[in-house]
Amino acid sequence: MSAPRGGFGLHTAAAVVVANMIGTGVFTSLGFQLESLRSGFALLMLWVVGGVAAVCGALTYAELGSTIRRSGGEYTFLSHTYHPAAGFVSGWISATIGFAAPTALAAITFGTYLSSVFPALPARWLAVGLVVLLSLVHARTHRTSGGFQRWSTTLKVVLILAFCAAGLLFVTGPQDVGVRPSPEGVSSVFSGGFAVSLIFVSYSYSGWNAATYVTGELRDPRRTLPRALAAGTLLVMLLYAGLNYVFLRAAPAEEMVGRLEVGYIAARYIFGPVGADLMGITLALLLVSTVSAMVLAGPRVLHAIGEDYPTFRFLGSVNARGTPGVAIFTQAAISLLFILTESFETILVFSGFTMGLNTFLAAGGVFLLRRRQAAAERSAGGRVAGERSTGGEGSEGDEPYRAWGYPVTPLVFLAVTGWTLAYVLRDRPLEAGLGLGLIAVGLAIYGVTRFVDRWLRS
Template sequence: MENNNLKRGIGMTAALSTVMGTVIGAGVFFKTASVVNSTHSFALTILAWIVGGLLTICAGLTVSELAAAIPKTGGAIKYLDYTYGPTTGFAMGWAQILVYYPANIAAESIIFATQLINLFHLNASLNIPIAIISAFSILFVNLLGAKVTGYFQTTTLILKLVPIALISIVGLIIPGNVNISLFPATPTNGANPFFAFSAGLLATMFAYDGWIGICDVAGEIKNPKKNLPRAIILGLSFITIIYTLINFVFLKTLPLDQIAGNQNAAAEAAMKIFGELGGKLVTIGILVSVYGSINGYTLSGMRIPYAMGVSDTLPFSKYFTKLTKKTAVPYVAGLFQVAIAVIMIFLGTFDLLTDMLVFVMWIFNCLLFIAVFKLRIKHPEMIRPYKVPWYPIIPAIALVGGGFILVETLLTQFNLALIGMLLTLLSYPIYYFHKHQINKQ
């Protein structure tokens, strides 16, 4: 398949920025609590972050072959549509509308509220109201138009790197408060090391989420055969190093028991490193980072039901295509997305919501990995501006890793996985019902 209509104007630097900008978010600050709660081990925690990064690199390198060969607007949905048929593509779009984006907005809003309450010592009962207000305030920012939203996203992207850099650099330089050792690697709570590591690895996946965003611009990257794998390997390698370093700092600053399950661990570590005032300033930087992440998911998320509405693949499609008069923003799609997020805010916690969205999206990630094998066999003549290196080893690692994530979730959080699967499977009757209604007209 030849790319005849997309201009290849994205260079190496822009591609690298896209990879890093879409992945780095709130997970680096707040998933540490979940990882340590699973591993109860310095060595296993660091290993989980490293392995999570390597798995993500393999996944990015694999799916990018599809992105370069099928450079269509819609990204992964179109790759599934092309490989498996429209029902599978619709199922992913449906999962993004009903689970992925609303769960991200809800989870980030909850963590924003938690940190705000912790910073200013507010009443804990304000958690849900603050989370809801933060979600709707970001929707309001988006309704002001793409230009305002773009400036806001760029500003928060720059600002969110500040607390990461400060904690990593200063935290590495100053003496630690905790004696750390790679050995023995066994969990301090006596848990089985393999199962502890497995649960810790699963917890890192939310922090590495967003890597598939590079696929949306793969068809516009200059010299994709050279620049695409470079951007993915360098970008995700840098992120893996950053995540590993900042978690090393957390572990040398606070005892394991103080980090495990503690969503305020990043703020407490900042207080230890920079003192009361400096710690609060860094915590404000973390809050800005989280707020920017909510904006990113809101901005991207509302475009999915809008795009599916334009192609008339959703029930009530005409409503999802409605735009604001002055700024041309899909406001109905935005309100629908935030409404689902608000329901999730009432029903879930940060870890519950992030684990569910990771599980649902890795179902489709695995289908994408399989698609690379399937299209290599079925369509060897397809023009591939970029091919995954070391085929079939890299795609096999990605698929085995993805399968591991799904099995681990099913074994340890069956009810959560079941809810995610049922919400996704609901897409099939919706698809055929809507198709039947269209055929009747």
């Protein structure tokens, strides 16, 4: 899908990145991290290491996205650099656990927080209403969709900054966080507990690649995409480190160990008894932006699949205003099914592994892409123009972005992600096996789809 005249700009693209990343993870994972880590230095380094890996991944994806200028994220990257089957499986994963299930989870969390403050409102139907409302918003025009995403994400950032400021100004008797490196803190960074905790952090950072799902609808993707990915990811890293510092400063670690509601506990120490209700409403508002970003980005994968495979042609249509309405409402239907049945919880257990494998393979594709470009240049005796067909590369005179720090930046991302995947394979074989099983199902569906496509074309 070529970039429309009224497509998304830098502010919207960065807002999609920020909103996709900041969900429930940063407000719930500290309690689990405290079970194995007590050093403030090590706990904050978790978010720095995870952020550096995410920034390296973002810079790598920026090169892929500005070279292969088409919406769809990993679906497009894997189809182009490896094989259509790899892309199809990636799209299959994104359409199920990648977007629809996290959308349902964030929507249910939104409903739960509001329902805890206003018990007369049923949490599940609040979640349903949020998904339906945001799907209608994003199915209208790019201007309406982008405007809502920009303002909701701006509100999210302002609320987080306000919470951090309150944690620094209003806490009486703050805790000693211990952010300076010490022998104990440094050794904790290389411990098994740090490795386990980094898995939670990596999940909290998932979404740094979100702008690549709307590449084909960006204005000037060569410049817009790398700036949006890098700026959005860096901003989130600062917000995450600030939030966790405030949590550790506001509340005793013993009260947060093993607890999900660390935001609520910290708010009680910052604001007093009214803090619970205030934090519930605040988190609900934060999650509106998260659900919105997933409703905006996720359907672009379904739309790209619909453009490429006749079997799913209905997903590739756009409405009179240029937005992929059918794909948006198809993802909404899947999310509503998860909300109403709550079957998504089983999927989320192994989603981190499968999505991590997705991004690992996509980032590795940058090396294949450069090798092919070098071979094409050698055979042509110089720089050649890229293809402008579906999934093609930038045209001559319009050079794609080159990843800053290549090859170190993609290698850093691959090392951190690969280490995490290996750890899951070793210590959580059931979840890893379920993830590999989902990939096998995707391959089977791809085979059936190719057979049906050949029949439809004959």
